[in-house]
Amino acid sequence: MDEVKIIEIKKSVFADNEKDAEALRQELKDKRVYLLNLMSSPGSGKTTTLIRTINLLKDRLRIAVMEADIDSDVDAVKIKEATGIQSIQLHTGGMCHLDAEMTRQGLDNLDMTGTDLVILENVGNLVCPAEFDTGAVRNAMILSVPEGDDKPLKYPLMFSVCDLVLVNKIDVLPYFDFDLEKCRAHVLQRNPAAQVIPICAKTGEGVEAFADWLVAQVQAWQEQ
């Protein structure tokens, strides 16, 4: 099994996270690095989605991944083994989210030379991560079909701060009461500008659309 670097994240000392996040975004801009903050519930398929997407994109973009988790390094190892790209594990030591300073601690442990895109897989949680700007250029989230189409009603902030919602596990739509159009309407109620892309990370269906979104985002960021 591949070994990955494990970073034990320390609690932030900065009082003003918003200001810190803005500063981090500017630093990333200067380095021409696009940071995506990817959030979801536990078990919605973040890691599988990333593996599919990275394997589609790795000849077009230079990508690195930071996997945040309370414990274990299973995700970072999986990403490294399945894609070969630079992947590190951030241990939050029980903390339920990452803020900008904690994200910076991760970035400091990445070799960003020539990197176009860093994806931060945030802690699996629909509440707390939505409250903290990580300094990412954009927030995206994955909602999986088994979780139900009512989640935007119950976790309003999460869906308000995300510009992209990937609806994953569409292969099991026949087995669950999940209405894709109702889900889309609930998402747009929280954020009228949000994009919704249905995917199945297991089979690869729809993942090309997410990959294209990422390429367009990175290009726009680097050209600004």
Add this chain to the structure above:
Amino acid sequence: MDEVKIIEIKKSVFADNEKDAEALRQELKDKRVYLLNLMSSPGSGKTTTLIRTINLLKDRLRIAVMEADIDSDVDAVKIKEATGIQSIQLHTGGMCHLDAEMTRQGLDNLDMTGTDLVILENVGNLVCPAEFDTGAVRNAMILSVPEGDDKPLKYPLMFSVCDLVLVNKIDVLPYFDFDLEKCRAHVLQRNPAAQVIPICAKTGEGVEAFADWLVAQVQAWQEQ
């Protein structure tokens, strides 16, 4: 649609939550009321499981439910419509968990005369709710098959504090990579005393075992 009482929970002022939780447990003991704290990820099927279980039990136990959520009252209304029992909604106002004082604010709004069992459906989150003793007699959690059998590795505290793990949505086992025996081993690694009961809230499979567990728990508590 039935109307339910919605309680806007205020932030706790008590510094020592552990002490407060012990005091609440003693008060519940004096009133012969058993409080169960039920936790899970968003969308694991807490509400559906409760409806099934309450309908099995309502002739044997007098039950009330408190549904905690960031926003919306869909769960409390669902419970009331489907079971007819006393059901109230607790709004946490963005807070990701409940502690003992917040739980007490909910209990103060319940009519507990003659009640045997109060079930608190905590905020959907595998991180923060595990950190706060609510004053409940026992903690239970639901892990659903689509979330994956590795969750006890990633959310160690949640699985350490729960005495019962319901593995829900076993009807979709054929469509997911989920090994029930591996899951059980992971749970026991975190808490060797935990019980694991596989269920399907949608079809009712296994729910009888959960109902029996509840009856035994309540009887033991009331006889102590």
